[in-house]
Amino acid sequence: MTQAHAQQRLDPVEMLGERFAAAIADAFAGKLEGGAVDPLITPSKNPQHGDYQSNAAMPLAKTLGMPPREVAKAIVEKLDLGDLATPMDESSIAGPGFINVRLKPETLAELVGELDRPGLGVKAEEQQTIVVDVCGVNLAKQMHVGHLRSTVIGDAMCRTLEKLGHTVIRQNHVGDWGLPIAMVVAKLQSEAKAGRIDLGKVTLDDLDRLYKVAKQESSADTKGLKAVERFQLGPKAQAELEAQVAGANEALEHAKQTLVKLQSGDAEIVALWQKLYDVTMGACLETCKRLQANITAKDSAGESSFRDQLGEIVQILLDKKLAEEDGGALVVRNEGLEPTLVRKSDGGYLYATTDLAAVRKRVKQLGADRVIYCVDARQALHFKQVFATAKKAGFAHKIGANEDSTLEHAPFGMVLGEDGRPFKTRSGENVKLSDLIDEAEQRAAVISTEKNPDLAGDERQKIAHTVAVAALKYADLSSDRIKDYVFDWDRMLAFEGNTGPYLLYTYVRIRSIFRKAEEQGIVAGYESAALAINEPEEKQLALVLLRYPATVASVARTLEPHRMCGYLYELAGTFSRFFEHCPVLKAETDVSRLSRLRLCDLTARVLADGLDCLGIQTLERM
Numbered sequence: 001m002t003q004a005h006a007q008q009r010l011d012p013v014e015m016l017g018e019r020f021a022a023a024i025a026d027a028f029a030g031k032l033e034g035g036a037v038d039p040l041i042t043p044s045k046n047p048q049h050g051d052y053q054s055n056a057a058m059p060l061a062k063t064l065g066m067p068p069r070e071v072a073k074a075i076v077e078k079l080d081l082g083d084l085a086t087p088m089d090e091s092s093i094a095g096p097g098f099i100n101v102r103l104k105p106e107t108l109a110e111l112v113g114e115l116d117r118p119g120l121g122v123k124a125e126e127q128q129t130i131v132v133d134v135c136g137v138n139l140a141k142q143m144h145v146g147h148l149r150s151t152v153i154g155d156a157m158c159r160t161l162e163k164l165g166h167t168v169i170r171q172n173h174v175g176d177w178g179l180p181i182a183m184v185v186a187k188l189q190s191e192a193k194a195g196r197i198d199l200g201k202v203t204l205d206d207l208d209r210l211y212k213v214a215k216q217e218s219s220a221d222t223k224g225l226k227a228v229e230r231f232q233l234g235p236k237a238q239a240e241l242e243a244q245v246a247g248a249n250e251a252l253e254h255a256k257q258t259l260v261k262l263q264s265g266d267a268e269i270v271a272l273w274q275k276l277y278d279v280t281m282g283a284c285l286e287t288c289k290r291l292q293a294n295i296t297a298k299d300s301a302g303e304s305s306f307r308d309q310l311g312e313i314v315q316i317l318l319d320k321k322l323a324e325e326d327g328g329a330l331v332v333r334n335e336g337l338e339p340t341l342v343r344k345s346d347g348g349y350l351y352a353t354t355d356l357a358a359v360r361k362r363v364k365q366l367g368a369d370r371v372i373y374c375v376d377a378r379q380a381l382h383f384k385q386v387f388a389t390a391k392k393a394g395f396a397h398k399i400g401a402n403e404d405s406t407l408e409h410a411p412f413g414m415v416l417g418e419d420g421r422p423f424k425t426r427s428g429e430n431v432k433l434s435d436l437i438d439e440a441e442q443r444a445a446v447i448s449t450e451k452n453p454d455l456a457g458d459e460r461q462k463i464a465h466t467v468a469v470a471a472l473k474y475a476d477l478s479s480d481r482i483k484d485y486v487f488d489w490d491r492m493l494a495f496e497g498n499t500g501p502y503l504l505y506t507y508v509r510i511r512s513i514f515r516k517a518e519e520q521g522i523v524a525g526y527e528s529a530a531l532a533i534n535e536p537e538e539k540q541l542a543l544v545l546l547r548y549p550a551t552v553a554s555v556a557r558t559l560e561p562h563r564m565c566g567y568l569y570e571l572a573g574t575f576s577r578f579f580e581h582c583p584v585l586k587a588e589t590d591v592s593r594l595s596r597l598r599l600c601d602l603t604a605r606v607l608a609d610g611l612d613c614l615g616i617q618t619l620e621r622m
Contacts, residue, residue, distance in 0.1 A: 010114055010121040011550045012052060012543070015084060016101060017041045020054050023078035031064060043543065047536060050092075050100035051543060057097030068097030075099060083107065105539075109531040112542045116602050120609055121549035124164035124556075128369040131169045131362040132158050135288065135295055136375065138175035139280045140184045140207040143287050144430035145423050145487075146376075149412045152473045152615060153481055154374035155293040156561040157410065160613045164556050169366055172284075172295055173358065176277055176302035180215070182259035183251075185272045187214040189258075192272075199275060204283040207276060218255055220248035263307070277302075283434075290437050292469050292615055306357040310349040313357050314342055322392055334388035338381065342389075355386045360395040363405045367398060370406040372559065377411035377482060384409075410559040413484035415476070423487045440468035443493055444501075448622065451495075463622055467493075467501050470616045474500030477614050478565035498569045500616060503607065506572040508622045510604040513584055517597065520585065526601065529594035537578040541599060544574045548606050552613065561614060568610045575603050 020039030025032075040055040057072035064071060072093045079088055086102045094100055115121045134154030137143055143151075158168045175181075187210045191197040197206060225241040227233070261269040281300060288295040314330060317323035323330045328345030342353045362368045373383055387407040390396045396404040417423045425431055445464035448455065455463065475492035479485040495501045517523035533542050544567075551567040554560075584600060587593035608618045 010111055010546055012084075012103060012111065012546060013041050013043075013550070016052055016054070016081070019079060019081055019084070020056065020075065020099075023075050023080070024056060024060070026078045027074040028060070028064065032060075044100065047540065049094060049098075050102040051539070052101045052103075053094075054099040054101070057093075057099065061097065069093060072097040072099050105533050108539065108542050109533050111546055112531055112533065112599075112602070115546060115548070116598065120606060122163055122552045122609075123549070124166060125553075127165055127167070129167045129169065129367045130161050130370045130372065131171055131366055131368040132161075133171050133173050133358075133371070133373040133375065134158065134299075135172040135284070135293075136175070137172065137280065137284045139181050139276050140204075140211040141280070142204055142208050142430075143284055143433040145415050145433060145436060146430060147433055148415060148436070148472070149476055149481070150374050150376070151288060151291060151293050151295065152476050153410070153412055153561060155291075155295065155615045156473075156477055156564075156613060157372060157374060157555075157559055158294065159615055160552060160555045160561070160564070163552055163609075163613055166556075169362075169368070170295055170299040171301040171358075171362065172299045174281070174300055174302040176273075176280075177304040177307055179255060179259055180211075181273070181276070182262055183214040183218055183255040184211045184276060185262065185269060186251075186255050186258040187211075187217075188272055188276065189269070199272075202275065202279060204279055207279060214251070214255070218248055218252040220245040220252070287433050287437070290434070290465075290469070291473070292617055294615070301358070303354050306354050306361070309357045309360075310353045313353055313360070314349070317342060317389075317393055320393060322389070332385075332389045332392070334385065334392070337385050337388060340385040340389050352382065352386055352389070355382075356390055356393070356395060359386065359390040359407065363396055363398050368405050369398065369401075370408065371396075373407075373409045375409065375411065377413055380409060380411055383407075408559070410481065412481040413479075416484050416486045418486060418488070420486070436472065437468065439489075440472050440493075441465055443489060444468040444471065447493060447495075447501075452622065463619060466617055466619050467504060467622070470500030470504055470611075472500075473614060473616055474503070474565060477561040478569075480562050481560060498565070503568055503572055503611060504616075504619055505622060506575060507604055507607045507611075507618045508620065509579075510575070510600050510607075511620050513600055514597070517585055522585065522593065523597065526594045526597035529598050530591065531598060532591055532595040533599075535582050537574075537581045538596070538599065541574050541578040541603065544571050545599075545602060545606055548610065551610075555613065564610055564613055568607060571603065571606065571610075575600075 017039050020041060021036050024037050024039060037056060037060065040059075041052055042055065044050045044053050054075070057068045057075065061068040061071045073090060076088050076090065076092060076099060081088060081101065084103060084107050086104060088101070092100050132154055135147065135151045137147060154170075158170055162168045184207065188197070188202070188207070191210065192199050221241060221244050225238070225245050228237045228241050258269060262273055281297065285295065285297060314323065317330070317332060322332050323342060324333070326339065329341055330343040331339035331341050333339050340352050341350055342356070343349055359371065362371050375383070387396070387409075390407065391404055396407055398405050415423045423431055441464050444467040445460060448460055448463050448467065471492040475487075476485070478498060491497070492499055493501060495505050514523060533539055547567065551564055555564050578599070582596055584593065584596045587596055611618060
């Protein structure tokens, strides 16, 4: 059963599309080539004309050499919508050939009733094992604003795919191996021996500082020395530069020796590396927890876990005659791409080699049918090279499968400041993600206190945290992921417009309706009440609700969470108009009140479920 077919009973677009396709095939049998024709069913922009319209007549008219209205008339004559829509005739055709459809109220009520079930109509086409490369931190470095997108977008993808019933395996590809890490280990060792740092109390800020110092100490200023010699700037300047270069070379050599010890399992060095790992990952996972991102210790997949496989990966490429020597290095050539460098001339391995080992593990060991890399757009060429090489080498072929697993890069743009440049602190440093969450919470607390000064301290803190995280994540997720976006505190924390706080407020508003209904003793029985969808605003709300399963499927297919954000914002706006025009607790009849309570409850559940796909928690009150 296909995904579309599984949702067919709920999504009028799918149902009408099938009927229109059959009518077109019947009306123009033998006159069309190339199989089925897209009936181009879309929600009507003007509800006065109908609920949906087909725009197929215009392109068909060009193919058939007929006037569009005649094509539309022929389609209408063959349509069988008796159980779905009000009677169709020539009056259903508007303009040059638009075919308008109006669903029967009882059909709409039946479809909404089918949606009003525990799963909300969401069902996968085919259960898959899907690995998602998410977060991607480096040892001895604070998570910064650059990690925000890989974390929240990747987590939203995982949650959406899980909602569809897939087995999702998160992989936090940690940069925990290689010479840069050895530099920090060496520096940590020397600082501890000198008594300048207590290993029992070392923090990530300490490690971040040591990383920068170690990198600077190991960077020889050879260009400066050449400039001194070229321009004859004097013996003092030359002596200073020679000393700097000598010292840097000595530090770099010491780091290389430390890496050899780490690779050979030296107990002291491994213990220092483990301290580095534990401190970094402890802070990383705590930040993920604060962001309400479902990324835990079991999801960590460090580069260190592949270190013993890199030689084997290269040997396979050599054995299959895929790798060739180029200037002492080994490269793999793929048509239309720059050569993929898999081993340097000094024998060292690269990110591409590690990523090839990761592809092999994820497909052959974890059994992935689909591997998704949520990594920024600047890595697009790298992943094209890795994917092409992995497929040529057979690393992407799942054991027992008939074809390669799908390898996808889900790229995203950058977070920009108001100046249109990458978002930084005033001093030019990367903004720490923990600091960003702190500031969001402080700003949200001020807003929450202004709106509801009677909130207790603990409740105010919980609300501030939930609103802050919703604001941060929604501002990121609501932007088309491939595009850059400008970080704007005022916009993201607003309780109006397309923001996380606005959607939370809509949910809270609905829950308050039920609290009032309980106080008035008029809530009982709404869950099984008959749906009476008669008013235009009731109908519009029902039509938007029915699009939820297809929206979840669309996000899973395209890996674009902003589609869910756009849908939820539309749902919230549609509910607001419904609530304004259709009294709920003061409805004229019990039947109408219970029906509207059921619509309210379904709206709240869809909002909560959709927000959960985005990794955003809801609140009962604000």
